[in-house]
Amino acid sequence: MSAPKLGTFDDLLGRWPEAVHPVAVALRETVFAAHPGACETVRLGYHAATYGVGPRMTDSYAYIMPHARWVNLGLYQGAVLPDPEGLLEGTGARLRHVKVRTVEEAERLALKSVLSEALARQTRAA
Numbered sequence: 001m002s003a004p005k006l007g008t009f010d011d012l013l014g015r016w017p018e019a020v021h022p023v024a025v026a027l028r029e030t031v032f033a034a035h036p037g038a039c040e041t042v043r044l045g046y047h048a049a050t051y052g053v054g055p056r057m058t059d060s061y062a063y064i065m066p067h068a069r070w071v072n073l074g075l076y077q078g079a080v081l082p083d084p085e086g087l088l089e090g091t092g093a094r095l096r097h098v099k100v101r102t103v104e105e106a107e108r109l110a111l112k113s114v115l116s117e118a119l120a121r122q123t124r125a126a
Helices: 007-011 018-034 109-125
Strands: 038-042 049-054 058-065 070-073 096-100
Touching: 007 049, 007 109, 018 058, 018 096, 018 109, 038 096, 049 109, 058 109, 070 109, 096 109
Parallel strands: none
Antiparallel strands: 038 049, 049 058, 058 070, 070 096
């Protein structure tokens, strides 16, 4: 089995239109504001940057995945998170995401609250 292809956040952004770069950067800043010590691992094969309490996938609580017209902020345990504003999308057993289209959306208090809860749950599980 080959090792996953890792890279930098800039490598990840370079694969997507420049229009989504500011949104992805704002989401990254939001993650690091909530968790200054977050371990960022850019998994180019998954087209995403993961954030966690350590470098393993099982340590992760969130990911940033750019698309052509928006950027997803994914939450690995999103299905069990409180979401009073209905931001989270998805129907999987665990995973949920928020489609973020603007820098302003990346800075929403409700998004920060959901992200902080995801971190708190992961920290308790670690």
